[in-house]
Amino acid sequence: MPLPAVLLSAKRMSAHQFVALTLANLRMIIRDRVLHGVLGVAGVMLVLVPAFSSFSMRQSQEVAISLSLSAISLVLMVLTLLLGTSSIWRDIERRYTASIMTLPVSRVIYLLGKFAAMALFLLICAVILTAAGSLVVLLAATQYPSDLPISWGTIALAVLADLVKYLLLGGIAILLSTVSTSFFLPFFGTLAIYLAGSASQEVFEYVSGQFGQEIPALSLAAIKGTYYLLPNFAAFNFKVHAVYALQVQPGSVVFACIYAATYTGLLLILAAWSFNRRAL
């Protein structure tokens, strides 16, 4: 039998491997019971939205959009944390890497397959949750019609921006999981970076104003340096636009996309570099 492996070009072979590993990892995710539980909770949360939003009567539609988007965002964050922080170190611990990485698969392809599977799963969840959320919003809106129109496009954009944000967060989680040997560092590290990165814009604006003149120059430089280093998660927040059907500046969407792609790309390069060094 001729060896097909030798006949295939390196590029095509890597592409095959990437697809195969992505699908295998997607199976791992889909067959995970914990995630079924999370999605169950998500369903319950969305079902409860009309009940809560009906309390506010006149603003029922706005509250429903706001609550649905928050619920979707929360669920996507939990999923990202669960998936990202249990990725590389756990594969090493379970010795999956000893069997997969000793096929003619490079570590970069393995890492990209993991990331792609996570991204694909989050995308699927986002689509399903948005569909469910839309029904909920529609229900709330017909109960107590609002003066504002529902901008479905902006709602979709808000979820999409959230998704992109969590992919970046997932990149951080995967990077930390390449250097870790347990759940601890990736989980708490990612969470800390998420909280810091969500607040950094406000802190930056605060110290840039009046207050900034009162703190030592060195501290100010440190705060500003951290601001530029940390991912700026505030750039991905289009929730208010979705709730009040406001016009979104195309520029801010383009910026968010380029920013996320660059940042996530750098994270994955770092993760690949770190994973390459690791003993399995």
Added chain:
Amino acid sequence: MNPISIEGLTKVYRDKKRRRVTALQGLDLQIEAGEVFGFLGPNGAGKSTTIKTLVGQIQSTAGCAKLFGIAAGDPRARRRIGYLPENPSFYDFLTAKEYLSLVGRCFGMDRSAIERESERVLELVDLHPAAKRKIQGYSKGMVQRLGLAQTLLHDPDLFILDEPMSGLDPLGRALVKQVMIDLRRRGKTIFFSTHVTADVEAVCDRVAVLVGGKLQTVNRVSELLEKGIEGYVIQLPSATAGLWSDFEARPQSDDVCEVFVPRGKFNSFMAIAGREGVEVQLIEPRRRSIEQFFLEIVRRETE
């Protein structure tokens, strides 16, 4: 180009307290095409360390290792090999069929080849009835069989097996040996580690003994078995017992006595037997086994 070429390979680990653990010291080894090579050593000798370096799981501290002339660690070096890790663990949320399909894709096989070959290898390792069950539910022996199947899928030229018989029942061991013998017949190269000398005797062309991270000897198994002949145990009619006063003799039954003739005295024994017209009933060589050979090396090295 040799399937495996190892030069001056050294590995120093850092343990949890960051102390240095030298697992492997200046290993030189050349494995030639078509041979079955046994890598024999007690637990902790550095066998797995060597193998992990070959397949790119770990990086060596010094020296170099190549597979078919490509540096170990480069994914391309693994295209022509089938590797079975020690106590393997596979994506256990997949079924054996799904897993083999993943392995086939990673080796660049097409769908029809994967379908055909996975049927073949599953049949070969007796895993066909469990092929559509998740690996999660497999016993240790079944996982080990799947590990063997997975090395055979793409019909590689070189097999690297880390303790392939461990965790298997006698049936499984016999199966692995048979597979290895068949592969040798087809001209494949096999490099496998073991701490069981009987495995070496059963299948190997050559054997290396590794103790404490250092290579002790490399020998042809046939030569060891030949050189190991210490003498002969010979059965003769009791009536001739009086002739063998120069040898160790003891009665075996009423009419048979057994004589041990050292290797160097065989000719003088035969001269007497010929002269007296003795009817020799049985001649059996007494060998120093590979086990004794191995134990002596280990004892000498650890003292």
